Amino acid sequence: MTAHAGDAAVPAPPHSHRGRYLAVWIALLLLTGLTWGLSRSHVPGFAGVAIALGIAIVKGTLVALFFMHLWDRPGPSRLVLLSSLVFVALLIGLTLLDVSTRSPLALPPDADTAPEALRRTILEEEAAGRRSPPERLPRATP
Amino acid sequence: MHSAVAHHFESLEKQAEAQRLGMWLFLATEILLFTALFAAYGVYRFLYTAAFSEASRGLETWLGGVNTLILVTSSFTVAMGLDAATRGRTRRTAGLLGLSILLGAVFLALKAFEYHHHFAHGELPGRYYTGPIAGSGGALFFTLYFLITGLHAIHVLIGMTVLAVVAVRCWRGAYDAEYHVPVELAGLYWHLVDLIWIFVFPLVYLI
Amino acid sequence: MSPLPAGDPPVYAARNYLNTPATGLRSWLTTLDHKRIGVMFLVATLVAFALGGVFALLIRIELLTPGPTIMDAMTYNRIFTLHGVVMIFLFMIPAIPSGFGNFLLPIMLGARDVAFPRLNLLSFYLYLAGAAIALWGMIHGGADTGWTFYTPYSTTTTTKVVPILLGAFVVGFSSILTGLNFIVTTHTLRAPGITWSKLPLFVWSIYATSVIQILATPVLGMTLLLVAIEHAFGWGIFDPARGGDPVLFQHFFWFYSHPAVYIMILPAMAVMSEVVCAFSRKNIFGYKAVAYSSLGIAFVGFFTWGHHLFTSGQSPYDAGVFGVLTMFVGIFTAIKIFNWVATLYRGSISFKTPFLYFLGFLFFLFFGGMTGVALATVSLDVHWQDTYFVVAHFHFIMVGSTIMAFLAALHYWWPKLTGRLYSERWGLVGAVLIISGFVFTFLPQFLLGNEGMPRRYFAYPARYQALNVASSAGASVLAIGFSVVLVYLLVALRHGPVAGSNPWGSRGYEWETSSPPPLENFEVVPAFERGPHEYHDLPAAAPGAGEGRHA
Numbered sequence: 001m002t003a004h005a006g007d008a009a010v011p012a013p014p015h016s017h018r019g020r021y022l023a024v025w026i027a028l029l030l031l032t033g034l035t036w037g038l039s040r041s042h043v044p045g046f047a048g049v050a051i052a053l054g055i056a057i058v059k060g061t062l063v064a065l066f067f068m069h070l071w072d073r074p075g076p077s078r079l080v081l082l083s084s085l086v087f088v089a090l091l092i093g094l095t096l097l098d099v100s101t102r103s104p105l106a107l108p109p110d111a112d113t114a115p116e117a118l119r120r121t122i123l124e125e126e127a128a129g130r131r132s133p134p135e136r137l138p139r140a141t142p
Numbered sequence: 143m144h145s146a147v148a149h150h151f152e153s154l155e156k157q158a159e160a161q162r163l164g165m166w167l168f169l170a171t172e173i174l175l176f177t178a179l180f181a182a183y184g185v186y187r188f189l190y191t192a193a194f195s196e197a198s199r200g201l202e203t204w205l206g207g208v209n210t211l212i213l214v215t216s217s218f219t220v221a222m223g224l225d226a227a228t229r230g231r232t233r234r235t236a237g238l239l240g241l242s243i244l245l246g247a248v249f250l251a252l253k254a255f256e257y258h259h260h261f262a263h264g265e266l267p268g269r270y271y272t273g274p275i276a277g278s279g280g281a282l283f284f285t286l287y288f289l290i291t292g293l294h295a296i297h298v299l300i301g302m303t304v305l306a307v308v309a310v311r312c313w314r315g316a317y318d319a320e321y322h323v324p325v326e327l328a329g330l331y332w333h334l335v336d337l338i339w340i341f342v343f344p345l346v347y348l349i
Numbered sequence: 350m351s352p353l354p355a356g357d358p359p360v361y362a363a364r365n366y367l368n369t370p371a372t373g374l375r376s377w378l379t380t381l382d383h384k385r386i387g388v389m390f391l392v393a394t395l396v397a398f399a400l401g402g403v404f405a406l407l408i409r410i411e412l413l414t415p416g417p418t419i420m421d422a423m424t425y426n427r428i429f430t431l432h433g434v435v436m437i438f439l440f441m442i443p444a445i446p447s448g449f450g451n452f453l454l455p456i457m458l459g460a461r462d463v464a465f466p467r468l469n470l471l472s473f474y475l476y477l478a479g480a481a482i483a484l485w486g487m488i489h490g491g492a493d494t495g496w497t498f499y500t501p502y503s504t505t506t507t508t509k510v511v512p513i514l515l516g517a518f519v520v521g522f523s524s525i526l527t528g529l530n531f532i533v534t535t536h537t538l539r540a541p542g543i544t545w546s547k548l549p550l551f552v553w554s555i556y557a558t559s560v561i562q563i564l565a566t567p568v569l570g571m572t573l574l575l576v577a578i579e580h581a582f583g584w585g586i587f588d589p590a591r592g593g594d595p596v597l598f599q600h601f602f603w604f605y606s607h608p609a610v611y612i613m614i615l616p617a618m619a620v621m622s623e624v625v626c627a628f629s630r631k632n633i634f635g636y637k638a639v640a641y642s643s644l645g646i647a648f649v650g651f652f653t654w655g656h657h658l659f660t661s662g663q664s665p666y667d668a669g670v671f672g673v674l675t676m677f678v679g680i681f682t683a684i685k686i687f688n689w690v691a692t693l694y695r696g697s698i699s700f701k702t703p704f705l706y707f708l709g710f711l712f713f714l715f716f717g718g719m720t721g722v723a724l725a726t727v728s729l730d731v732h733w734q735d736t737y738f739v740v741a742h743f744h745f746i747m748v749g750s751t752i753m754a755f756l757a758a759l760h761y762w763w764p765k766l767t768g769r770l771y772s773e774r775w776g777l778v779g780a781v782l783i784i785s786g787f788v789f790t791f792l793p794q795f796l797l798g799n800e801g802m803p804r805r806y807f808a809y810p811a812r813y814q815a816l817n818v819a820s821s822a823g824a825s826v827l828a829i830g831f832s833v834v835l836v837y838l839l840v841a842l843r844h845g846p847v848a849g850s851n852p853w854g855s856r857g858y859e860w861e862t863s864s865p866p867p868l869e870n871f872e873v874v875p876a877f878e879r880g881p882h883e884y885h886d887l888p889a890a891a892p893g894a895g896e897g898r899h900a
């Protein structure tokens with residue numbers, strides 16, 4: 001059989017990965033506990049979000065590298081995951097850039113970031129019955 | 143040559159490489175599928191920060207936490223199952239995959255319990271929302287909550303089905319130390335379901 | 350590479366994919382052969398094209414007079430929606446990648462099939478299923494939202510928008526599976542000798558297309574699903590009455606649908622890179638630049654979606670970023686155009702039908718591309734937004750270029766697909782009719798848009814009538830042109846002269862096998878020692894159709 005011109009194939013790893021899996025598992029359990037515990041202390045604002053997402057990224061990286069074998073299998077798979085993450089960042093990033101810098105008048109009127117005067121007017125109009133509140137169905141009986 | 147090699151591949155190794163790459167590409171599409179929902183979550187969390195934190199605090203965080211531990215553990219058992227398969231111990235693999243399916247079922251049961259709780263409290267999406275939070279924010283939180291966790295639950299179900307098929311074939315001796323790519327691919331899918339939950343947990347429950 | 354002795358009469362391969370293993374309908378519908386699946390995709394997409402064309406003609410007839418002509422406003426809304434949906438989702442996105450890509454990509458790689466043949470067949474049936482669901486919706490009233498399904502109108506309209514959304518959703522999966530198959534095939538099934546730097550440019554472009562299909566289509570799928578959920582249950586996700594943000598829908602929609610433009614145009618560029626070499630008998634100028642610019646377009650194409658939202662209330666910062674990023678696409682496209690023109694320079698050009706379409710393509714790509722750069726300028730776009738200028742622009746760049754490439758591909762590879770040659774004389778007639786018909790249909794629309802005629806209305810002020818009549822006249826020339834092509838190609842199917850394995854004297858790898866190709870593509874897999882666009886070691890004169898190929 002001639003050598004293929006394709007990407008180099010990696011031979012199956014001969015040794016067992018059980019120890020590694022065990023370590024990753026324990027790390028994941030600990031990190032879950034950590035993020036849970038930190039959330040109880042209610043770190044305010046952006047820092048809390050950053051910590052929670054940071055821990056999630058560490059956990060996700062562990063799963064992708066070791067459970068999903070990106071660590072010991074170089075080649076196009078890594079590229080696939082990385083490029084998909086680039087586009088995840090792109091969609092979320094540029095969409096958030098839009099809503100965070102958009103003219104307040106182009107945002108939903110009862111959003112936190114809508115102009116306070118506009119919001120107050122809406123609430124007053126709703127209270128005076130000149131404007132219907134967000135449409136709701138009557139609560140279904142369970 | 144191994145009987146599992148299709149006519150257009152030159153070797154089992156090459157075929158396995160193609161199947162792995164195909165699976166990774168499929169996983170990329172799954173990631174992008176969820177990304178639309180995560181982006182919507184990000185946008186509405188930005189627009190309705192107060193309502194979203196209030197709604198999120200109303201969730202049973204311990205349920206989300208326990209479910210995270212369960213899924214992480216099921217990922218571990220799947221990985222151990224693959225390890226057994228690489229050494230040809232496919233009966234053991236079948237057992238470990240069965241354990242993972244069981245953990246997946248517990249995850250879904252807890253999720254169903256949680257959903258029941260929301261239904262009872264009127265915490266429903268969009269126009270069905272009758273919960274305590276004023277304005278549109280609470281309703282939108284639960285729209286996204288049900289969309290994200292619902293889509294994830296569907297993926298758990300699909301993953302359990304895939305694991306079950308592979309486990310049965312393992313038990314019947316369809317795979318050996320040389321050929322066990324389907325175990326690996328099913329495992330990749332399950333790990334991705336776990337990976338997505340790892341991000342859903344802090345987004346929905348913690349922040 | 351097993352050269353035929355010069356002067357041998359062309360041979361119609363006795364054992365080929367059309368008659369092995371069987372010829373019955375059943376053997377086609379259950380086939381796993383990529384060539385048959387490609388041919389089935391071609392037939393299906395051509396049927397969709399004819400349907401979309403009929404809708405287009407109805408639109409142009411309606412717009413002959415300022416008032417109602419043959420239909421009411423509501424019917425008109427449905428007709429232009431169906432025209433867009435059918436043409437985009439059922440014809441332009443799958444036509445070249447799923448049709449020609451399926452047929453050619455494995456052959457160009459020296460492979461026996463795509464990596465996952467069953468997935469490939471599934472992709473075809475998903476296409477059919479999606480088309481059937483959408484068709485069901487059309488028969489039961491159709492939708493009146495435009496192909497863009499903008500919220501909140503699409504979530505409140507009473508027309509059958511949900512089946513059309515679901516149809517597009519299912520067709521999206523077909524697109525994903527095809528892209529997945531192509532990427533894996535390109536990575537793992539290249540024959541010995543075909544390195545990445547010897548990959549045909551067709552493969553490079555199709556590969557780039559597949560990347561977009563994989564990464565963008567899921568977002569569209571999710572978005573369409575969200576609109577369907579919103580329409581059915583009112584979950585408020587894009588509905589401003591429930592706190593939702595309709596502009597968010599536009600972000601999601603265009604995150605797919607702008608790159609989707611490159612799903613249409615990159616395969617067109619794929620075809621043209623092959624055609625330009627074959628008919629100028631020159632090595633491609635700047636192989637690497639052409640190859641990498643495909644990846645560049647695929648990448649940068651993702652950074653531009655916001656230019657559809659300039660007037661939608663999007664933030665001015667986002668608009669600025671997107672406006673500038675959009676212009677980067679112009680750089681990569683220009684790289685390709687310059688390289689193609691440089692390839693022509695001092696080439697031995699033969700004006701065969703595919704080459705005529707290449708010239709048309711160059712015109713539409715250039716003209717459409719330049720108007721695109723103008724539209725990407727935020728201040729100008731505010732003036733042109735939602736006018737016929739935009740309609741004419743995207744018909745030039747997206748439809749004009751893609752159809753030119755589709756027809757060029759159909760003519761260039763017709764001998765490979767069928768083993769027979771079409772009439773070159775009628776080919777000339779068809780090409781002239783289609784190219785001039787296209788120009789006469791859409792040039793007036795640039796002028797109409799510049800004068801301020803908005804799109805998507807079935808009535809207009811009387812001062813726009815002259816240009817509208819001109820546009821409709823162009824459309825009828827276009828229709829005649831397509832009919833001519835259809836007739837002579839069908840005649841050639843039966844009565845065309847036998848082509849032989851390489852009637853054009855092309856150096857592309859796919860011409861190394863017999864025509865039509867055998868079941869597993871090559872009786873003897875060649876060594877692939879030279880590149881697929883190398884003509885420098887050949888005599889300069891182009892062979893006439895039907896001659897034996899130059900060795």
